[in-house]
Amino acid sequence: MHFLKGRDKNKIFYLLLMIPAFTIVGTCILLPLVKSIILSFQEYRMVGPIESRGKWTGFSNFLAVLHGNELSNALYITLIFVFFVVSLEFFFALGTALSLNSGISGLKQSKKNVLQTLILLPWVTPTVICALLWAWMFQPQYGVWNYLLLQLGLIHAPLGWLVDVSLALPSVIITALWRDLPFMFLMLFAGLQTIPREPYEAALIDGAGTLRRFVAITLPFLRNVIRTTLLMAIITNFKQFPLFWTLTQGGPMDRTTNLSVLTYKKAFINLDFGQAAAIATVWVFGLVLFALVYTRVFQSGERE
Amino acid sequence: MKKLMILCMLASASTFLFSGGTKEAKPEEGIKTIRFATWGVQEKGTQGYFETFKSKFEASNPTVKIEWISYPYTQIKQQVLVMGAAGQIPDLIQAERGWLAGMISSGYTSPLDNSLTPDYMKEVQPALKEDLSLDGKVWGAVWIYSPFLLYYNKDLFRQAGLDPSKPPKTYQEAFEYARKISKLKDKDGNNVYGLGITTGNVPVSGACLLSVLFSFGGGIWDASGAIRADTDPNREALEFLSTLNKEKLNPEGAKLKDHRNLFAINRLGMYLDQLWGLNGVKAINPAVIPSVGASGPLGSARSMGKSTLEAHILMLGKGSKVSKEAGRLVDFLTSKEMLREYLSVNPFLAARTSAAASLTEAEPLLAPLKDVASSIVSVMKHPNLEAAYLELTNAAQAVTVGKIMANEVVKTMDSKLKETLK
Numbered sequence: 001m002h003f004l005k006g007r008d009k010n011k012i013f014y015l016l017l018m019i020p021a022f023t024i025v026g027t028c029i030l031l032p033l034v035k036s037i038i039l040s041f042q043e044y045r046m047v048g049p050i051e052s053r054g055k056w057t058g059f060s061n062f063l064a065v066l067h068g069n070e071l072s073n074a075l076y077i078t079l080i081f082v083f084f085v086v087s088l089e090f091f092f093a094l095g096t097a098l099s100l101n102s103g104i105s106g107l108k109q110s111k112k113n114v115l116q117t118l119i120l121l122p123w124v125t126p127t128v129i130c131a132l133l134w135a136w137m138f139q140p141q142y143g144v145w146n147y148l149l150l151q152l153g154l155i156h157a158p159l160g161w162l163v164d165v166s167l168a169l170p171s172v173i174i175t176a177l178w179r180d181l182p183f184m185f186l187m188l189f190a191g192l193q194t195i196p197r198e199p200y201e202a203a204l205i206d207g208a209g210t211l212r213r214f215v216a217i218t219l220p221f222l223r224n225v226i227r228t229t230l231l232m233a234i235i236t237n238f239k240q241f242p243l244f245w246t247l248t249q250g251g252p253m254d255r256t257t258n259l260s261v262l263t264y265k266k267a268f269i270n271l272d273f274g275q276a277a278a279i280a281t282v283w284v285f286g287l288v289l290f291a292l293v294y295t296r297v298f299q300s301g302e303r304e
Numbered sequence: 305m306k307k308l309m310i311l312c313m314l315a316s317a318s319t320f321l322f323s324g325g326t327k328e329a330k331p332e333e334g335i336k337t338i339r340f341a342t343w344g345v346q347e348k349g350t351q352g353y354f355e356t357f358k359s360k361f362e363a364s365n366p367t368v369k370i371e372w373i374s375y376p377y378t379q380i381k382q383q384v385l386v387m388g389a390a391g392q393i394p395d396l397i398q399a400e401r402g403w404l405a406g407m408i409s410s411g412y413t414s415p416l417d418n419s420l421t422p423d424y425m426k427e428v429q430p431a432l433k434e435d436l437s438l439d440g441k442v443w444g445a446v447w448i449y450s451p452f453l454l455y456y457n458k459d460l461f462r463q464a465g466l467d468p469s470k471p472p473k474t475y476q477e478a479f480e481y482a483r484k485i486s487k488l489k490d491k492d493g494n495n496v497y498g499l500g501i502t503t504g505n506v507p508v509s510g511a512c513l514l515s516v517l518f519s520f521g522g523g524i525w526d527a528s529g530a531i532r533a534d535t536d537p538n539r540e541a542l543e544f545l546s547t548l549n550k551e552k553l554n555p556e557g558a559k560l561k562d563h564r565n566l567f568a569i570n571r572l573g574m575y576l577d578q579l580w581g582l583n584g585v586k587a588i589n590p591a592v593i594p595s596v597g598a599s600g601p602l603g604s605a606r607s608m609g610k611s612t613l614e615a616h617i618l619m620l621g622k623g624s625k626v627s628k629e630a631g632r633l634v635d636f637l638t639s640k641e642m643l644r645e646y647l648s649v650n651p652f653l654a655a656r657t658s659a660a661a662s663l664t665e666a667e668p669l670l671a672p673l674k675d676v677a678s679s680i681v682s683v684m685k686h687p688n689l690e691a692a693y694l695e696l697t698n699a700a701q702a703v704t705v706g707k708i709m710a711n712e713v714v715k716t717m718d719s720k721l722k723e724t725l726k
Contacts, residue, residue: 046385047687050411068723141497141555141566163557165706251505252557252701268382269507270691271406 033284039277046271061278065266071279073254074262077169078283081258082237085176089233090226092177093184098218101192116186123182131246134175138162138247162248168256172247176237184229191225192218227298231291238287259283336626337369338633341384341394343377349583353649361636368629381406388412393621396630399444401615402511402693404436405685408443414622415441419631424638427656435613435682444617445634446655448646450579451601451611451676452515454478459595460496460573463488471574471599473609475519475544478574478602482553485573497555497566499548500575503700504559510693511612512560512576513700517541518681521606524692524721525684531725534718537606542703542710549704557705560584568592576602578614579651582669598669600676613680615655653677686725695720 040062043055065071100115107115122130137144138161146158161171199217208216219226241260244250250257250265257265259279267276345354358370373394375383381403387393393412407413417425424445425433436444458468464484472478482498490496501516502509517523522537548554555566564581566572568588579598586593601609618634620627636642640659646652647667653676654660664670683689699717702708 046389047406047409049409139562140557141494141562141571142569157552160556160705163701163705165701249505251697252705253698265694269694270688271382271385271410 036277036284037281039273040281042274044273044277046273057274061274062282065275065278065282070254070257070262071282074257074259074279075283077256078238078258078260081169081173081176081240082234084173085180085237086230086233088173088177089181089184090230093181093188096181096185097189097192098214101189116189119185120182122178123180123186125179127179127242128246130179131175131243134171134178135162135247138171163252165252165255168248168252172243172256175247176240176243179243180233180236184233187225187229188222191222195221223298227295231294234294235287235291238283332369335367335369336629337371338396338626338630339371339373339394339621340396340398340633341373341375341380341387342398343375343380344398345372345374346376349587350649353646356645357637357642360642361633364636365629365632368626368632370633385410385412388622393623395621395624395626396633397619397621398447399617399619401435401444401449401613401617401683402507402689404444404617404619405438405689406687407619408438408685409687412622413443413619414624414627415443416445416618416620416631416634417442419620419627419634420445421631421635424631424635424656427658429655429657429660429677431677431680431682432613432615432655435680436617438685444619445638447616447618447634447637448580448643448650448652449613449615449655450652451614451679452512452576452578453611453673453676454574454599454602455567455577455582455585456574456597456599457567457570457572457592457595458597460485460488460570461597464573468597471597472602473599474603474605475516476605479544479548479553482548482573483551486551486553488573490569490571494571495552496570497572498553498574500558500563500566500572501545501548501554502560502563502576503545503554503557503697503704504562505557505694505697505701506559507690507693508560509700510690510696511614513696514683514693515576515601515611515681516545517696518610518612519602519607520544520604523681524696524725529684531722532718533721534714538717539710539714540604540606542699542713545700546703546710554704557701564588579653579670579673582651583649596669599672601679608679610679610681612683684725688724692721692724695724 041056041058043052043057043060045053096119125133140146140158140160140163143158143161145161146155149155150158159167161167195218200213203213203217239260240258241264244256244258244261245264248256250261263276263279263283266272266279270276342354344350354372358372362369373384373387381399384394384397384399384407388410389412397407397413399407420442425442428446432446432449433442436442436446454471456468456471461468461471461481464481464487466481466484472481478499484498485496486498488496502512514524517538520537520541522533522535522541524531524533526532545554549556555562555572558566560577560581561584563572563575563577564584565588567575568585570592582593582596585596601611603609618637620630624630638654638656638659640654640656640662643652643654643659643663644666647663651667651669652663653670653673654663660674664674686692695717698720699713702713702716703710
């Protein structure tokens, strides 16, 4: 060690400090990912002959999952789900954050804390618990939604929220919205509170209206927060599993079978880990590609 | 020095973090351990019984110990297969009948012929042994069994002007009964459903639907064993489901647990379930139990009432070093004395002739079901059976909530099943 210069010693020290983090990421994330990619090129059916397990089959798992409409249906359901959840979430979260940001300034700090805690409640509830709660509320025969709507005279017969082919996906979307809205709100609200007052005061003196101030000051200041929050929301909802599985198990008639549910069914119902890994590989790479393009688009926007 | 200290602290923290895990207990001298994979020991309703039989078995077999490999019901199949892949397959595995073929073809289980006691082999009902046999070998031992039978609420029968001592025998009769029951309202003015046939998106619903197809004279394979589902009896069965749905006699898209809930709160007059499903009803409303009646599978104009075998079975892990002891445990668990004790927590039928009569005497609910074994149809042993069951639930959903014509659905069902069970 004595022959190393001070700067080199520091570099080695920093590298040594990073070893535990690399070990954890490597064993818990990279290793399973690599194993999954390898599996996607192998025959690995838990209910098939042992001797064929692990046999290299090239792209046959990929061809098998592309055959038929299972994968395209799951992809369609996933995209619809992500689009509606993320866009509605963004719209409502931004609206709530803006109104609270302007209205909250007069409130005492303790009241602000209570309000923020209340808003965060759905987000801190574990997803499975949240799904179970909503499954009860959506229950057609004794669920609270049908009871309320019937009492108010808005419907004449109970709705099959989670069993009707046209209502099942919107019901899961509503649940996801309720679950995830607080997180996006919190991020945007925090972003709003960091914007200095001076640009607004200058804009007011110049006679700028509310919309003009929002477009010219608020949005540019929020740009980075919006970019990160939207990306996180898209990724979270793209791989959403517990809500779908707990609420509908992918039914009725596969109308809520997204990519995660399809992967799970292939792996743990058909016990075909090869095909499940092929589906997972397709959508993991799709998602990584999307994240790269998304970041590039935002960055080029920033440069302009 | 400061950096070195930080590194040392980091190294010891990492060692602490990565050195977790459990040390395998050293087996006691002369003691053999049966590693028993089960969901029953985790469930509130059966936990007490499982601990009781463990201590009783260990007391009467001082050189044998039972070690629980406990998983929730929804995970046990996958976990056992993963354990098999890791070379850790348990010695004895509690399984559902529907998992049999998948477990056999996984290669992680062994036939039980050389392990089961002569008493068990002599007394087990032939139809049940046949259903769990493949290529002349017995791969599973029935612990408890049930067909999909009809549970009905005698109080609701009386309120609807029906005779509670005469439950329906066919689906057509049940339909007429259901119409009368559905005219009732509960005390809060809510609708009462007539006849519950589960169409939920889970394999057990598919097994129930297959039993309905059998009872309409249909099924999913023909006499030669080839997959064939586009038949008139199947179409009629699906049309029946569609009519039930249109007339709002069957809670749409419901799972068995939904039926149990509705039945418990007097909002469902009749429904198809396994015997032990009554535990779910009892957990919600024990007060309803005295008014519960049970009768065998419903028939139709084409066929007598038929059902798949619904059973909790015991399978032997491949390469088990305690296969003889595991066989003795199977014998113990299926003995008259132990099943009588189990009956106090769970209604079921017994596979062994020596226990069967005793159980029907002890539990009045079982009396009308004593000859029900003859209604059981042996289901094909295909590893993808559970996926095929899900195709049946898809078909049932298509004619009910999907409002697609039954003749169209049987064609789709036929091609999907041919793909799934090829």
